[in-house]
Amino acid sequence: MATITIPVDFNAMNEDSSIRLNTRGALDALEKQGLKLREGMEVLIEDGELSARARVCLRHGIWSAEIIGNVQSAD
Numbered sequence: 001m002a003t004i005t006i007p008v009d010f011n012a013m014n015e016d017s018s019i020r021l022n023t024r025g026a027l028d029a030l031e032k033q034g035l036k037l038r039e040g041m042e043v044l045i046e047d048g049e050l051s052a053r054a055r056v057c058l059r060h061g062i063w064s065a066e067i068i069g070n071v072q073s074a075d
Contacts, residue, residue, distance in 0.1 A: 004035060008045045008065065018064040019045060021056070037063045046074050 007025040014020070021027075021037065030037065041056040045065050051074045054065035 004033065004041070004043045006030065006043050006045050006065070008047055010047050010050050010071065014064070016066075018057070018059065018066045019054070021063040021065055042068070049074055 006021060006029050007023075008019045008021070009023060009025075010019065012019060012023075021030075037056050039056065039058055043054055043056060043065060045052055045054045045067075050071050052071040053068045055068055057064055057066055
């Protein structure tokens, strides 16, 4: 199965190291890939400079990505 990649803004990281997936870029990427988010889904999040594996979760009614492990250089 191909890795699901979602663009995010690492500068908008929450205190708990999660990143909201409700930005225009993330929503457009999901629509383009024909994907619906679900709790526990593992994805790759990236912003062109950084990337990280993450687990999708619903927090306070907003889809977010919890980083798994370390954030790495995207190259």
